[in-house]
Amino acid sequence: MGVVKLELKGISKAFGTFYANQDIDLVVESAQIHCLLGENGAGKSTLMNVLYGLYEPTAGQILVDDRPVNFRGPGDAMAAGIGMVHQHFMLVPVFTVAENVALGAEPTSFGGVLSIDETRKKIRDISAKYGFDVDPDALVEDLPVGVQQRVEIIKALVREAKVLILDEPTAVLTPQETDELLDIMRQLRAGGTSIVFISHKLREVKAVSDVITVIRRGKVVGDAPPTASATELASMMVGRPVSLSLNKAASQPKETTFVVENLTVRAPNGTNVVDGISFDIAQGEILAVAGVQGNGQTELTEAILGIQPHVTGSVMLDGKQLLGLPVKDVLRSGVGFVPEDRTVDGLVGPFSVAENLVLDLYDQAPFASGISMKPAKVAENAKAKIEEFDIRTPSAGSAAGTLSGGNQQKVVMARELSRPLRLFIASQPTRGVDVGSIEFLHKRIVAERDVGTPVMIVSTELDEVIELADRIAVLYKGKLVGIVPAGTPRDTLGLMMAGVGPERGSDGQ
Amino acid sequence: MSATSTAPKAGAGAPAPTAALRPSLKVPISLSVLSLVALVFFGLLGPGKTAEMKISDPGDAVEVPALMIPGQVGGMVLAILLFAMAAYAIYLWTRGERSPKWLPIVFAVVFVFALLVWIVAGARQPSISLAGLVAGSVTLAVPLVFGSLSGVLCERVGVVNIAIEGQLLGGAFTAALVATVTGSPYVGLIAAAAAGAAVSMVLAVFSIKYLVNQIIVGVVLNVLVSGLTGFLFGTVMVPNKAQFNTPGRLDILPIPFLSDIPIIGPILFEQSIAGYLMYVAVAVVWFGLFKTRWGLRVRAVGEHPQAADTLGINVNATRFWNVTLGGAIAGIGGAVFTLVTIDSFTKEISGGRGFIALAALIFGRWNPIGAFLASLLFGFAYNLQSILGIIGTPVPSQFMAMLPYLVTIFAVAGLVGRSRPPAASGIPYVKG
DSSP states (O other): OOOOEEEEEEEEEEEEEEEEEEEEEEEOOOTEEEEEETTTTTTTHHHHHTTSSSSSSSEEEEEEEEEEEOOSHHOOOOHTTTEEEEESOOOOTTHHHHHHHHSSSSOOOGBHHHHHHHHHHHHHHHHHEEEEEEEETBBGSSHHHHHHHHHHHHHHTTTOOSEEEETTTTTOOOOHHHHHHHHHHHHHHHHHHHHEEEEHHHHHHHHHOOOEEEETEEEEEEEEOOOOOHHHHHHHHTTTTTOOOOOOOOOOOOOOEEEEEEEEEEOOOOOEEEEEEEEEEEEEEEEEEOTTTTTSSSHHHHHHHHSSSSSEEEEETEEEOOSSSSSSHHHTTTTTEEEIIIIIOOOTTBBBHHHHHHTTTTEEEEEEEEEOOOHHHHHHHHHHHHTTOOOOSTTTBBGGGGHHHHHHHHHHHHHHHHHHOOOEEEEEETTTTTTTHHHHHHHOOOOOHHHOOOOEEOOOOOHHHHHHHHHEEEEEEEEEEEEEEEOOOHHHHHHTTTTTTTGGGGOOO | OOTTSSOOOTTTTOOHHHHHHHSSSSHHHHHHHHHHHHHIIITTOOSSEEEEESOOOTSSOOOOOEEEEEEHHHHHHHHHHHHHHHHHHHHHTTTTTOOOHHHHHHHHHHHHHHHHHHHHHTTTSOEEEHHHHHHHHHHHHHEEEEEEHHHHHHTTTOOTTTTTTHHHHHHHHHHHHHHHHHHHHHHHHHHHHHHHHHHHHHHHIEEEEEEEEHHHHHHHOOOOOOHHHHHHIIIITTTTHHHSOOOOOOOOOEOOGGGGGGTTTHHEEEEEEHHHHHHHHHHHHHHHHBBBHHHHHHHHHHHHHHHHHHHHHHHHHHHHHHHHHHHHHHHHHHHHIIISSSSSOTTTTTTTTHHHHHHHHHHTOOHHHHHHHHHHHHHHHHHHHHHHHHHHHHHHHHHHHHHHHHHHIIIIIIOOSOOOTTTTTTTTOOOO
């Protein structure tokens, strides 16, 4: 099979009355890295799922080498030479690498008996060719995320994919792993594979793309060369000029009021998911906790809030021990907490925006007296917050679950910032939030710092950490790799996120 | 904790992290307690009579003398053996090591043997046949094995099959009816498979296509089949027993010579077609699940249906046909009740064994061979209950009737530990 040219003509995909994709034209030339740039929810993944045969388009046509094709399912797409690496890996955790690669295209001998050796050999060949270093007999669940991603790429290559779709491939990687992935992409391009690279991270897009197509609200906004500036690209994504830098003033730390000593969280399996962490935050300072997803960040914040069992150590706020207190008392001590997953922990989806805005204060004056709530006060509060935080909602009575990600996050943030705070913790404050709202949310966080609250931000997005932090703490496998000042080079932070100590690049603090 | 008295090192002295590294005390403690029970009841308070355990039946090709074990002395010796194992577990614990996996198993076998000696020596007629005990266990286990294999097939593909009981019962009824009408138990056997598959198809359609909660559909199916067969039994079979409920039995087909080997002869080589089919089914399902393309796809669908879908595997069709196949296997198990164990259908003949089969598949960790062995254990419990009833033990029969269920609870709750079901079991798959 030779190289493949891929063309999408007038693709639309509707879910009910909502158009996730509308009249999209896209041409992917062979041996090119073609980037689809757009915000979360712009419709990139939907488009790729259409291309991969997972969704049937409402209208439009897909052409492979100028011939129209009709994909009934992923099998058809694979047969046409299209492979996809999904954002959430499509690997069976309890299978070996070889079994995962074989699945769906199993080499068999008589009677359907598996000949897994053939797959092993293919994996070794591909590994050798691209320097992947993947053991065909390892269990997938034991592999680091970066290696799992390579298994996904091998899966596509074994099926002789000529067009490889990578859906937000860098979301789960450390900066070093990201660089390695970009190298792999260049290698694949050199070997004649075309790549559709879906991302919202401007730096990576600019580093590797041949062509950039920007998508906004389900429509193609236009193409841009990789030489376009980050500000230009961001403006295309959002549809209005945005400033990418926060321009925050230098922090003026005052008294240190929040001290964590030797905090350890034990998981049910006996391992320490948070392992002897000590740090402190001064009033008027932002400490950003960086690290790849799943290195103990969730447990750390939940331990401070008091919703983790098996915690030892000490968490002192204003000279008072928080550890062991019920969550309600922790909140009453002046802790504002934005959980990492707003849809699970931050909001009650079917409740109205107004109700969600008083979830933590519903039983207190002015929202309640005795056993009854005061709806008028709740509504009044909602009106004020909706205006102050620019929450785009049809009405204060609309279910919070129906809002866009950015607006849901504003509801959570508005609620948590509406009390006088002694400590503000925000976990993944802008995950899945559009660029426009990010700017706003970041400004609010900095404003909270400037009134003199100690602020702790947990983020897996290095850009966000660098943007907000006055000091940066890096977690790796539940341990604190180090705390470094803002302005520490990205490379150093990247290495720290992979567990390498800070002493190489910076002298810490 | 007060705020002022705890200086910077507050809470650092908590020993919790180191304690986490120690293996749990569960095994040493439970072994010690059971050893003590054995010493007091089987040893010190043990019966004075001698228990006779016959190994071969008179007339076997090789005759082995019976084991004669004096009740009290035997109990003491066995209890000391148990104490030795408990002590070993404690010794390992003090050294920070886990007990090896074989230890609880060997302990359990010795304990059960001690229990057996105690009961037999205390019985009116202190003599049992070990060969009969084991062979009877296998016979009673046959429907359980088929039932649990059905469960394995369904859960491995992501559908919880609570309806095993209904499939067994449907198979039993249909086998009796069809075998009587056609005059051939073999046709009855095939009809039973079809009936089990039909029950399963209802489960499959509702849980896969209409996304109804699988547990609820399963429970409803059990009630439905029970009601339907009970009604037809009362209205059709009871008034016309000769026409509709005299299926006859499947012939026992002994394999020459091999069936004369003591103990294992009758188990392996003196079975009806259904018994042989059981061994074949266990082997085929195991090989199929773990060594073939079909099995790889089935397991993928049960673990991560979305991944299977993105590789062009039709998730819901795979589930549908697997659940149907599982039902057919359970149906054959049901036929064993009416074509092997006894030769007619009675109301509720499966008597909750579908649920025991469910326990067996969990105890067997979703593995066909594990499910087979677990079913044998439950079959043993059933058989022990009936044999001990016959020889007349001092233990009240109501307690004996509880035995299989006690074993089930202890097996599933205590011994299974952290076993992992297929990740997508019980979760319907919806695209997108």
